[in-house]
Amino acid sequence: MQPTLVRYRILGLMCSLAMITYLDRALNGNAKKPIMEAVGYEEKDYYLLLVAFQLAYALFEIPTGWLGDMYGPRKTLLRVVLFWSFFLGLIAFAGLPLLGTPISIGFWSLVVIQFLFGAGEAGAFPNISKALYQWFPATERAFVQGTVWFSSRLMGGLTTFVWILFTVGFGLDWRVTVGIFAGLGIVWAIFFYISFRNKPSDHPDINQAEVDLIAIGKKPAQDSHAGVPWRHLFSQPNLWYLCGMYFCMNYGWYFLMYFLPTYMKQAFNIQPDTSLGYQLLVALLTGSPLLLGGIACVWGGVLSDRYIKATGNRTWGRKLFGILGYAGCAMAYLAAIFLQANPYLLITCLALVGFFNDLTMGPAWATAQDIGRRYAAIISGSMNMIGNLGAAISNYVTGVIIFRATTDGKVASYGYMTCLTMYAVAYGIGVIFWYLTDANKPLADD
Numbered sequence: 001m002q003p004t005l006v007r008y009r010i011l012g013l014m015c016s017l018a019m020i021t022y023l024d025r026a027l028n029g030n031a032k033k034p035i036m037e038a039v040g041y042e043e044k045d046y047y048l049l050l051v052a053f054q055l056a057y058a059l060f061e062i063p064t065g066w067l068g069d070m071y072g073p074r075k076t077l078l079r080v081v082l083f084w085s086f087f088l089g090l091i092a093f094a095g096l097p098l099l100g101t102p103i104s105i106g107f108w109s110l111v112v113i114q115f116l117f118g119a120g121e122a123g124a125f126p127n128i129s130k131a132l133y134q135w136f137p138a139t140e141r142a143f144v145q146g147t148v149w150f151s152s153r154l155m156g157g158l159t160t161f162v163w164i165l166f167t168v169g170f171g172l173d174w175r176v177t178v179g180i181f182a183g184l185g186i187v188w189a190i191f192f193y194i195s196f197r198n199k200p201s202d203h204p205d206i207n208q209a210e211v212d213l214i215a216i217g218k219k220p221a222q223d224s225h226a227g228v229p230w231r232h233l234f235s236q237p238n239l240w241y242l243c244g245m246y247f248c249m250n251y252g253w254y255f256l257m258y259f260l261p262t263y264m265k266q267a268f269n270i271q272p273d274t275s276l277g278y279q280l281l282v283a284l285l286t287g288s289p290l291l292l293g294g295i296a297c298v299w300g301g302v303l304s305d306r307y308i309k310a311t312g313n314r315t316w317g318r319k320l321f322g323i324l325g326y327a328g329c330a331m332a333y334l335a336a337i338f339l340q341a342n343p344y345l346l347i348t349c350l351a352l353v354g355f356f357n358d359l360t361m362g363p364a365w366a367t368a369q370d371i372g373r374r375y376a377a378i379i380s381g382s383m384n385m386i387g388n389l390g391a392a393i394s395n396y397v398t399g400v401i402i403f404r405a406t407t408d409g410k411v412a413s414y415g416y417m418t419c420l421t422m423y424a425v426a427y428g429i430g431v432i433f434w435y436l437t438d439a440n441k442p443l444a445d446d
Contacts, residue, residue, distance in 0.1 A: 047399020064123020065381020084120025146301020146362030248430030289354025301362025328356030
């Protein structure tokens with residue numbers, strides 16, 4: 001009997017969710033100006049909202065990862081998506097009176113909303129990782145993780161293009177565009193609840209041959225983890241190295257998500273009367289680090305899995321591509337410092353940062369599964385929590401540097417030069433953490 005292919009439908013669900021998460025969070029890099037104008041603040045103050053989002057995203061990673069391990073990703077992801085879609089939709093009401101009252105959503109209300117938005121999104125990727133662990137054999141882990149991250153980067157890279165197309169090309173109000181973004185999450189949640197099951201054997205469309213294929217190399221799945229060995233898990237140096245590696249990645253990468261659109265507008269001298277065609281071209285260039293990174297996500301996952309199949313060496317099958325990727329990021333950022341005067345060479349260097357960074361995504365998340373096993377969501381959540389603490393710190397430090405380097409709405413070149421140097425150093429430290437991480441040393445028995 002030939003196995004059915006239900007697992008690839010599940011992969012499609014997870015990829016579409018990854019796309020929505022990045023569409024929604026990349027909104028922060030494009031809607032700064034109208035949101036700040038609505039509440040009477042300057043665009044350079046927006047970094048505080050980014051810090052609020054990223055801090056909440058980090059703090060709620062482990063709790064929602066634990067919920068995924070405890071109750072399964074079906075209920076947890078449904079909660080995650082509906083919760084964050086609601087608070088994303090609230091952003092569309094910035095500066096407007098609520099329900100006919102004199103009370104309106106001001107700047108500090110937006111900080112709270114962004115915090116809750118981040119809390120809602122927390123746990124999405126750890127629970128995606130848990131779902132993939134349940135639905136795919138061990139031999140395909142890095143490939144499916146790379147495919148999910150390709151989807152996220154693809155949408156993140158296209159968000160600036162979509163934003164300009166909707167707001168400039170179609171003439172939609174920015175509030176309507178935000179509402180459309182929020183509504184996509186609700187539509188996805190409906191399809192997900194109908195189509196997904198926590199365990200392959202519970203799905204009505206799967207046959208036994210595919211269930212057996214998925215189970216190769218794994219012990220029977222546990223329904224819950226009431227007795228999670230928290231102290232044992234978090235006392236393992238291997239987990240510390242994994243988290244340190246991801247801290248360095250996010251510290252250096254989130255500039256491409258939140259600050260690059262503004263940087264490119266300045267580099268390419270985008271003015272209000274600039275033609276739509278030129279704006280869309282710059283939007284695609286701005287998204288190139290994520291678009292190129294999406295391709296690298298798949299390559300990194302495939303190469304990692306093939307290396308392990310060919311050599312049997314899981315340790316170097318994961319860390320080799322991590323080390324190469326981080327070293328490439330550091331060199332590309334350093335090159336960008338000396339090429340700031342030419343916007344095309346500058347964006348080429350930053351696109352290479354996106355490529356080399358995402359070469360490591362499949363191996364990184366597969367490593368979390370390799371060492372986490374039945375606690376895959378908790379370990380993935382821990383890694384992502386520390387990573388997003390790095391992003392929160394980076395957003396704050398970057399925001400302060402750019403704030404102080406801004407005069408008459410323009411950031412002095414030394415501000416960006418300082419930031420790029422800082423990111424290169426972070427990736428250099430990350431190389432060390434990758435070298436210390438061992439995917440062949442699980443934190444607990446399965």
